[in-house]
Amino acid sequence: MAFALPWGRRAVREEDVAEWAAALADVHAHVLPGVDDGPATWDEALALCRDAAARGTRTLVATPHYIPGGPWAVPWPRVRERAEELQRRVDEAGIPLRVRPGQELMLDPLLPDHLRDGNAGSLSGGEAARPGDTVLVELPLTGRPLFLFDVLHELLIMGLKVLLAHTERYEYLRAEDLEELARMGVRFQVNAGSFLPGASAERRARAWQLLRAGRVAALGSDTHGAHRPPGLDVALRAILAERQGHTWLDAMRRAAV
Ligand SMILES: [Fe+2]
Structure with a gap:
């Protein structure tokens, strides 16, 4: 059973983390592998998947960078093929x-054009991004x-749901900007590592502020390899040590990104 510790944090049960x-x-x-600055080989990709599963993750969205006009503008059909291949190997x-x-x-x-053309895709995985997709x-x-x-x-007018990647990393976004984005309907993703002491004090503060304001719709490891491991477990332990941890996580579960 969880109980309150003297300094206001809670003991965390490993069953809850799992x-x-x-x-x-x-x-x-x-x-x-081989599509951005993530793993270079299938073996490295598989090792990351094995680590993610060992940390309790059961669903992982493979999100290579898509940067229009550069070497990382890997077309969406190729990303889908690679993800299928990874699933087969997993x-x-x-x-x-x-x-x-x-x-x-x-x-x-x-x-927006690249999404209309089907060269870029959504987290919903279909052939082309459709209204309602994130x-x-x-x-x-x-x-x-x-x-x-x-x-x-424009993306919102297309009917897409926008999830802002690692919102805590943008130092230039002020509180008013975040308010305005939230008002527009933009939702916020925060990196698991940003809740932890390894992150800079500023980044960590922004991650916790967003969480405590109930503004985090989803967590991501943003793993790129063993140097930034997959899994949400370590962040979950930190979040569950907070009195409202379950409430914030429940909001993410309901957001169902
Ligand atoms: Fe990323």
Whole structure:
């Protein structure tokens, strides 16, 4: 049974960690080989999947970068093929993990066209992004794009649900910006590692602020390899140590990204 510790945190039961790790998908993971800065080989990709499953993840969305106009603009049909191939290898290896295809789409004025053309895809995995599907969109880390709100509006008008990748990483987004984005209907994904002491104090503070405000719709490991491992387990332990941990995680389960 969980009980209150003197400093206001709670003892965490490993059964709870396992239950939440199985209930929530890792919606942001670079696990497909040879398509971005994720793993280079199938063996490395399989090792990441094995690690994810060992940490309790049962559903993982493979989200290679999609950056229009560059070497990482891997077309959506190829991403889907690679994800199917990874699932086949995961099954052969007896790893209990479902791999869904997805993409981490860099915000770009051409992005809506690429989604209409079927060259870019959604987290829902279909041949083309359709109204009601969720797209994982990342922003540049270096500075706020002038077209930020315009392009996000266009995606929303297309009927897509926008999930902002690792929202806590954008130092230039102020509280008012996050308010405005939330008002528009943009939902926020936070990286599991950002809740932990390994993250910078600022990034960690932003991750916890978003969580405590009930603004986090989904968690992702954003794994790129063994140096940033897959799995949500370590973050789940930290979140479940908070009094409202279950409430925040339940909101994510209901968001069902
Ligand atoms: Fe990523």
